[in-house]
Amino acid sequence: MIERFAGRLRDWHLRHGRHDLPWQRQGPYPTWISEIMLQQTQVRVVIPYYHAFMERFPDVEQLANASEDEVLKHWAGLGYYARARNLHHGARQVRDLFGGEIPNSLDELMTLKGIGRSTAGAILSLGFRQRGVIQDGNVRRVFSRIFGIAGDLTTSVKQRKLWDIADELTPADGEEAAVHTQAMMDLGALVCTRQRPKCHSCPFRSDCYAYTSDHVADLPQPKRIRQRKTEDWVVLEVRNSANQILLGRRPTQGIWGGLYTPPIDTSLRDLEATLSLPDLLDSEEVHIKEHAFSHFKVRLHHLRHRFDGLAPPEFEWIDLRGFQGGLPAPIAELLSKE
Numbered sequence: 001m002i003e004r005f006a007g008r009l010r011d012w013h014l015r016h017g018r019h020d021l022p023w024q025r026q027g028p029y030p031t032w033i034s035e036i037m038l039q040q041t042q043v044r045v046v047i048p049y050y051h052a053f054m055e056r057f058p059d060v061e062q063l064a065n066a067s068e069d070e071v072l073k074h075w076a077g078l079g080y081y082a083r084a085r086n087l088h089h090g091a092r093q094v095r096d097l098f099g100g101e102i103p104n105s106l107d108e109l110m111t112l113k114g115i116g117r118s119t120a121g122a123i124l125s126l127g128f129r130q131r132g133v134i135q136d137g138n139v140r141r142v143f144s145r146i147f148g149i150a151g152d153l154t155t156s157v158k159q160r161k162l163w164d165i166a167d168e169l170t171p172a173d174g175e176e177a178a179v180h181t182q183a184m185m186d187l188g189a190l191v192c193t194r195q196r197p198k199c200h201s202c203p204f205r206s207d208c209y210a211y212t213s214d215h216v217a218d219l220p221q222p223k224r225i226r227q228r229k230t231e232d233w234v235v236l237e238v239r240n241s242a243n244q245i246l247l248g249r250r251p252t253q254g255i256w257g258g259l260y261t262p263p264i265d266t267s268l269r270d271l272e273a274t275l276s277l278p279d280l281l282d283s284e285e286v287h288i289k290e291h292a293f294s295h296f297k298v299r300l301h302h303l304r305h306r307f308d309g310l311a312p313p314e315f316e317w318i319d320l321r322g323f324q325g326g327l328p329a330p331i332a333e334l335l336s337k338e
């Protein structure tokens with residue numbers, strides 16, 4: 001193991017780490033919110049969403065007592081909506097099973113929906129200033145390079161090895177562990193980045209396997225990138241003479257789960273079959289927008305239609321002004337267009 005790893009990391013972090021993120025040293029609830037938001041999203045994108053979310057849901061009780069619609073509305077634009085639903089569910093578990101207090105043990109934290117071992121470690125460490133160990137994507141990349149761990153890092157053998165290293169390197173003292181956790185995150189985000197790491201300013205370059213053996217570009221070994229296929233979806237904006245719009249709540253599981261969208265299908269003919277609205281085939285296509293999900297892309301064909309009458313099953317007439325439900329960001333963008 002590398003000599004004085006934690007001490008060298010701490011010294012580097014003192015001078016070069018991030019010390020002014022809005023969720024730092026704010027306790028377990030802000031840590032929890034920020035950790036979930038940061039799972040798939042970069043810090044600079046997260047910050048404005050974090051502020052808005054905390055303003056509306058400043059503590060776990062207010063999050064637990066909110067409706068899912070409102071939580072999703074405040075998440076709209078961050079994507080990966082299962083994170084918001086799990087967070088909301090977890091807040092209700094805290095309210096109902098833990099008397100409103102976020103638990104401060106690894107095992108109990110991991111019973112909360114959406115909290116895995118690394119997020120629990122981060123909440124313990126950064127939120128409670130207790131000893132907690134993390135092993136997220138940044139940490140995996142750093143360890144893979146420093147210790148020369150090749151191959152698929154998600155196998156159970158590699159996972160065990162990575163957790164063992166993370167555990168061994170994390171200081172025993174809670175306060176020191178908190179600094180260590182933040183420093184590991186910062187080293188991965190600021191120096192040992194995925195592309196073009198800044199090895200010249202890394203505190204471990206003299207010991208790093210990848211740097212000293214000229215294998216920085218080879219580690220960690222990239223996952224095989226599958227070509228993302230593109231689907232065509234028709235997004236049908238139907239308005240009535242009161243300027244209300246037809247929206248339906250999507251099933252909780254699946255894409256944009258729990259959010260509201262206009263009728264969407266892969267063709268106008270399919271929409272006509274399910275909605276049975278008159279003259280639907282005459283709808284006018286007004287925009288096309290591409291949107292990427294993690295495994296595929298969609299071309300959204302935005303069509304407009306006028307209709308007055310009863311909303312078809314599973315849809316309702318909604319006035320968007322003052323609407324409390326969440327809309328997926330690309331859909332909100334289409335609906336706001338002239």
Ligand code: SF4
Nearest residue numbers: 192199202205208211
């Ligand atoms: S020397 Fe380079 S590759 Fe090695 S840990 Fe530091 S930044 Fe990463």
